[in-house]
Amino acid sequence: MIIQADGYQFDFTDAVDVFVFDEKDKSKPTYHGLPMKGVDIVAVFERQYVFVEIKDYDDICLYDESKNACEEERKRKHDHFKWLKNYLKYKFRDTFLFRYAEQKTEFPIHYICLLSFDNALNAIMNKNLVIELPVGLASCRWKQEIATSCHVVNLEKWNQNFPGWPAIKIGG
DSSP: EEEEETTEEEEEEOOSSEEESSOOOOTTOOOOOOOSOSSEEEEEOOSSSSEEEOOOOOOOOOOOSSSSHHHHHHHHHHHHHHHHHHHHHHHHHHHHHHHHTTTOOOEEEEEEEEESOHHHHHHHHHHHHHHHHTBBBOOOOOOOSSSEEEEOHHHHHHHHEEEEEEEEEEEO
């Protein structure tokens, strides 16, 4: 199943269904219309769900604390990074809540963030998101995971890690 979102095209060949979750068109059946954040794509498979969030940034230097000149700049970059991490976290959580209310969380959910960052910065983001989503059974009282896995990748890593779901950048 081929789908386009935010300047990318994905081929989820083995999906049962795939749709733009963050739908803007009120006439579409996947429009959720609540004041909640939503991931860009939900791919439905026989025994799992994949939530995909896409962020394509021109100036990734705003988020990379390792490349700073002074303490003030490092703090500013840290604040940008923290904002983005929280944004990605709440996109997942709000989508999870919406799907839970639809009774569509019975299978494992995998979260993939396609960011235009380099591998090092994506790895740092991934480490933070895994903790804060959280991934796995975060409490001894939990009987169900919220997220089974979380991956933060750029386009090259997407195609390396998920060769069965090829992605390409389209347009400008």
